[in-house]
Amino acid sequence: QLQLQESGPGLVKPSETLSLTCTVSGDSITRNGYYWGWIRQPPGKGLEWIGNILYSGVTYYNPSLKSRVTVSVDTSKNQFSLKLSSVTAADTAIYYCARVVATAFSWFDPWGQGTLVTASS
Amino acid sequence: QSALTQPPSASGSPGQSVTISCTGTSSDVGRYNYVSWYQQHAGKAPKLIIYEVTKRPSGVPDRFSGSKSGNTASLTVSGLQAEDEADYYCSSYAGSNNVVFGGGTKLTVL
Numbered sequence: 001q002l003q004l005q006e007s008g009p010g011l012v013k014p015s016e017t018l019s020l021t022c023t024v025s026g027d028s029i030t031r032n033g034y035y036w037g038w039i040r041q042p043p044g045k046g047l048e049w050i051g052n053i054l055y056s057g058v059t060y061y062n063p064s065l066k067s068r069v070t071v072s073v074d075t076s077k078n079q080f081s082l083k084l085s086s087v088t089a090a091d092t093a094i095y096y097c098a099r100v101v102a103t104a105f106s107w108f109d110p111w112g113q114g115t116l117v118t119a120s121s
Numbered sequence: 122q123s124a125l126t127q128p129p130s131a132s133g134s135p136g137q138s139v140t141i142s143c144t145g146t147s148s149d150v151g152r153y154n155y156v157s158w159y160q161q162h163a164g165k166a167p168k169l170i171i172y173e174v175t176k177r178p179s180g181v182p183d184r185f186s187g188s189k190s191g192n193t194a195s196l197t198v199s200g201l202q203a204e205d206e207a208d209y210y211c212s213s214y215a216g217s218n219n220v221v222f223g224g225g226t227k228l229t230v231l
Contacts, residue, residue, distance in 0.1 A: 039222075046124065047159075047167065047210050049220040060218040096166060104155040106212050106220040109169035109178065 002026040004097050004112035012091075012119050018084040022097030022112060029078045030055040035100035036080045037108060038071060040093040043116075048093075052100050053080055060105075087119040125150065125211055125223035132229040133201045141226045143194040143211035149221055151192035155214035158187055158196045161225075162207045171196060198228070206230045 008020035022036070029036060038050040051061040053071045061069050065084070073080040084091060094116050098108035126144040133139035143150065143158075150156055158171035169178055171187035174194060184199045194213070198205055211223040 046225040047212070047222040049212075049222060052218075052220075063219065101172075104157070104173065104214060105218065106155050106214040107157050107169065107172045108159070108167070108212070109172070111166040111168070114166050 002099065002110060004099065004110065006095060006097050006112045006115040008115060008117070010116060010118060012087050012117060013121050014088055014119055015086055018082070018087050018091060018095075018117055018119070020082045020095055020097075020115065020117070022080050022082075024078045024080075024099075029073065029080065030075050033102050035060075035102055035105065036073070037098050037100045038082045039096045039098060039108065039111075041096070041114075042090075042093045049106075050082065050084075050095075052105065054102075089119050091117070091119045093117060123221070125213060125221055127209075127211060127223040127226045129224070130227045130229065132231055133198075134231045135201050135203065137201050138197060138199045139201060139228065141196045141198075141209055141211075141228070143196070143213075143223045145192050145194070145213055145215075145221070147192055149192075149213040149215040150189065150194050152216065153214045154189070156187065156189060156194040157212045158185075158194075159210045159212070160205075160207050161210065167210060201230050203230050 035052040037052040070083040094114040096114045098111040101107040159167035161167040215221045
């Protein structure tokens with residue numbers, strides 16, 4: 001059964017870089033037909049797509065975050081990662097990783113349990 | 122890209138049906154049949170319940186159904202049960218390798 005698990009620091013100082021990793025188990029991250037995505041949810045608010053990555057390293061980002069986001073993949077570890085630079089309090093959110101069906105680009109299933117990242121000094 | 126528009130709340134009594142709307146534009150919902158719906162219980166991760174407008178993943182009860190007309194997609198929950206109380210989010214492919222989500226609807230089972 002495919003499972004995803006987010007990991008990384010729960011507290012990041014303003015102006016610094018948020019770094020998270022998603023570990024995939026139960027299947028290979030190189031399986032054809034899928035992207036791997038990041039989505040976030042500020043406390044009490046809605047979902048926001050951050051970006052998708054293919055195992056080859058091809059990436060696509062939300063235009064509103066593109067200047068600060070980097071998503072990368074490590075196929076040897078079956079992991080993909082998120083870096084968000086110059087964080088502010090507005091970046092405080094639960095960050096989720098998910099598998100994405102390539103043909104639809106927007107069909108996220110399954111999701112990781114999520115990890116709360118707080119941007120605060 | 123703007124978020125898709127959903128009503129903040131919806132409600133119904135057990136056994137009733139409730140429909141949640143998701144309004145986009147001719148560039149997202151209206152153009153592509155890549156609308157998905159997610160159910161999120163309090164404190165949990167979202168779960169896919171509808172994809173490609175009308176399809177249900179294995180294990181999702183057939184009480185959940187999806188449809189689309191023009192720029193508006195809809196999720197209908199029939200035969201409401203207490204366990205259906207949750208937040209529901211729609212999403213759509215928005216072209217040019219973009220994805221947009223709705224603001225979410227809190228469904229209350231009275």
